[in-house]
Amino acid sequence: MRTAARTGLVAVATALVGAVAAAPSDARTAAPSDVRAFASSGATATWTAAPAAGRPYAYLEGPAGSVLQDTLSLTNPGARPLTVRLSGQGAPVSFAARTVTVPARTRADVPFAVTVTADTPPGEHRGTVRASAAGRELRVDLRLRVSGPRLAALTVEDVHVDTATGALRYTLVNRGTTVLAPHLAVRAEGVLGTVLDRPGRPLPLTLKPGQRATRIEAWPDPPALDSVTVRLTATAEGAAPATARAEASFTSGPALAGAAGSLLLVAGGGGYAVRRRGRSRTQRASAGANT
Secondary structure: OHHHHHHHHHHHHHHHHHHHHHHHHHHHHHHHHHHOOOHHHHOOOOOOOOOEEHOOOOEEEEOOOEEEEEEEEEEEOOOOOOEEEEEEEEOOEEEEEOOOEOOOOOOOEEEEEOOOOOOOOOEEEEEEEEEEEEEEEEEEEEEEEEEOOOOOOOOEEEEEEEOOOEEEEEEEEEEEOOOOOOOEEEEEEEOEEEEEEEEEEEEOEEEOOEEEEEHHHHHHHHHHHEEEEEEEEOOOOOOOEEEEEEEEEEEEHHHHHHHHHHHHHHHHHHHHHHHHHHHHHHHHHHHHHOO
């Protein structure tokens, strides 16, 4: 019985060896390669980056001008150390080190800070903390709430009229704590009435708190001869209308020549009429003397 059993085991082993030997060469070599690839991917593909304490996103709150801190957890379940590169997007995020090596089967908690600049308006802001390693990038949502009163205030300053081209130069200033999208209306009054009237329209810019923007408003057909008062009115949502004005006198050469010619014609016509009336009175006086 023992001899028969040993004979049967030898036969089974011989059959297995024969089956492996008979298998195609590519089938025999594929298995070790797949195992190596699996081991390599398994060592890095499951690493994670997330806010500390298992939160779904990083949340920070504070006033403008402050530095807020939080922690990012990097987990490396692999069998080898993992080097992770950190960066921020959409918010001024800083790290003690932008490259962190996490040992095998270890979690590393990495502090980071967000600097809330003094001109950051109150309200909700978004950003992203990015972690990159082994050809893979993970992003952690960053939500920032800046506290403080919301104030919308806009002014128009330094209005100047270029009498050579008619261009209107002015500066808009955001004096509040919110981002503004300004509108502008322009009106100019001359000696004989309105010479320019443009209703309010949105400008292609936004102003952050404290930001200034100098712009030029074209006026392609200004009056050739006139004294005008230009009034600019800027508005923005939540802000009171802001108005500024400037005086200008337009005196072009051709217009002056035409005006001078008109005055000469008027003066000449008046002199002719005076002379004619004088001759008429003389003739009437002579006729009366003769009679």
